[in-house]
Each structure stands twice: as C-alpha cells, then as structure tokens.
Amino acid sequence: MxxxxxxxxxxxxxxxYGYEGATLTRLSKATGLGKASLYHHFPKGKEEMAAAVLNSLNHCLEQSILAPLRGSGEPRERIRLMSIKVDEFYNCGQQSCLLAVLAIGESHNLFHTQIGCALNLWIDTLAQVLIEAGFNSDAARQKAEDAILQIQGSLVLARGLNDTAPFKRVIKRLPEYLLNP
Structure with a gap:
C-alpha cells in the first residue's frame, strides 16, 4: 500500500476517535497494515501519522475551500461556491472536522501551531473576499471568524445530536450572513 x-x-x-483514541490497533486495522509496516511508513509513530493527516487536510482545505475563495468572479459568487464546497467537504455535516478533533486533548499541544495556521488561513482568505465586497478589514475579519465559528459549531452540534440539520441551516444561510452589513 x-x-x-x-x-x-x-x-x-x-x-x-481523535488522537488519543487512534490506537495502533485501530490504525493497523483501517489500513490493513501490520504495526511494523505502519512504522515503516511512519517511523515516529502516531505523532508522525497525525502530522501527515494534518498535511493532507491542509492540502484538501486549500483545493476544496480556499481555491474557490481565491478564484475570479464576484465576491458573492465566490462565497456561495465556498459554502457549496464546505458542504461537500464535511459530507453535508456528517463528517467531523479533523482540525476540531485534533485541537482537543493531548494532540492540542502537539499540533496547536499547525491547526492555528490552517484556521487563520481560512479566516484570512475569507476576510479578503469580504474586504473586496466592501467591508472594512476589522468587520471582514470578525465576519470571517464568526462564519468559521458557525461552521465548526454546527459540526459539533450535528455530531452530538446525530442530526445534520444545524449544519445544513448554517451552510444555507452563510452567504447571506457574510454579505449583509
């Protein structure tokens, strides 16, 4: 493999399972690789695996969510496209955010900087589009932070309630929320 x-x-x-629950047994079963083979690919063990997962996530985030925001076209259309891509990225609210999962527990200390950079990149990219839409930089930053807060919060709620309706509601309202003063 x-x-x-x-x-x-x-x-x-x-x-x-999060970082703590991602045991070598579970990782081995998921990959079909023995523990020795896992260590062959990831000599530093679970920490290296989590770092590789975060790198992969950053690449997906860039391609799926940030690229549409950086694309051409009117801010409204780029934000609408980002909302569609966020919906796809999180499988209509059925998939937990890996950044959120790894931001708690033991992994928080290991990956705090990497997680913060990913979230700030998303916020900064969205804020730039809002500045282009006519918001001042402070308002744009606050709206972008609030948008990420709504997305992340709705994912937690969707998972906790086993109901994706809150996530779907946030995604549906997000473009309007972001673009209205």
Missing part, C-alpha cells in the same frame, strides 16, 4: 492511500485511511480513524 502506498503511503498516500494509508494516510487517506488513517484520516478516518483520527476523525472518528
């Missing part, structure tokens, strides 16, 4: 395929399978374990 190629390392990239192993990472794709490992992502699901970290999303479901």
């Amino acid at each position: 190629e390392k990239e395929e192993a990472i794709a399978r490992i992502v699901k374990v970290f999303q479901q």
